Amino acid sequence: MIASLAMYDWPQVRAEHDRFWSLIRAALAEEGIAAPPALTRDESLWTLWESPDLLLGQTCGMPYRTRLHGRVALVGTPDHGLPGAAPGWYYSVFVARADDPGEAHDFIDRTLAFNGQDSQSGWAAPQNEMARRGLRFTHTRHTGAHRDSARAVAEGRADIAAIDAVSWRLIEAHHPEVATRLRVVGHTRPTPGLPLITAAGRDPAPLARATAAAIAAIAPADRAALGLRGLVTIAAEAYLAVPTPPPPSQDVPVN
Incomplete structure (x- = not known):
């Protein structure tokens, strides 16, 4: 199985993400779900997102609505407490x-x-x-x-x-x-924030419970570094309703 939190897993907060994953993994064990010991960081995002072995990953709203919808299951959306945005939404x-x-x-x-x-x-x-x-x-x-x-x-x-x-x-x-x-x-x-996903056919409910429990248990310093406030449920329809503009290849040539 594969786990990745690559979207905000910058080198400067890698240790905080590792500790966060350890909390998620422990909460998953309470759910009776085995999880990989470490986050995967050496694969392309699309390889991770589309893998049938994906236990927990994070994608962006645009890839979700244009290609991943129906091929992955939504787990939940982390809330980063952004001013001027509803919980779990961002801009x-x-x-x-x-x-x-x-x-x-x-x-x-x-x-x-x-x-x-x-x-x-x-x-x-x-x-x-x-x-x-x-x-x-x-x-x-x-x-x-x-x-x-x-x-x-x-x-x-x-x-x-x-x-x-x-x-x-x-x-x-x-x-x-x-x-x-x-x-x-x-x-x-604001639009819906970066959702956590799992491979299609996997029950997302225990993954959501484990992630929410991990966010609640995270140390204050790590919470501040990662900016995590909680986990919310945002319907797929909210992601799909966001317009998709043409790619830059249909504009004036990229320079």
Whole structure:
């Protein structure tokens, strides 16, 4: 069996994730469920998400609605206590260089750094937010990770990025050399947060109970580092209702 919490499992909080997994594993043992001794960190996300051996993993809302729905079971959604969002929901912060004036929509004709075209927070959220104004980012730079998008903006290789608010917390905490060169110029509207999943055919209920128990038992320092408040249930329909914008390949060529 496989377990992964890769979405926020940054090197700087790896030890905290390991201890969190130990708590989940102990709670699963109480449920009579055997679990792997360690988190898997050496596989691609899609390999993990689509594996029939997946016991517990975490995906993003966009991959869930575009490809994984019906092929995995939802376990629950961690609540990170973000201000201005319902429990378990999240949003992206638009960031630009600290000395670059304007609000998010003022950057529409400039370069958007995005972590991946299957990212809800880095790609779908900013495009959906601008679509409400009849606008669309067409000048883009692919980076591969939120922290790399933030760095691209700070270093002038892009002008704006939409960063998952939980990732932005991690950037502020662990990459101050990047965060201090940026400023928040707007927010997207909240959408359901990054769900925990298990392979199709597996009962998600004991996994949800074990994860909730682990979050309740987590040490205060680890809770603060991971930003965990609880586990909530968000219906699949809420994920599926979020619009999916066209990929960047249908825009002006990526530079």
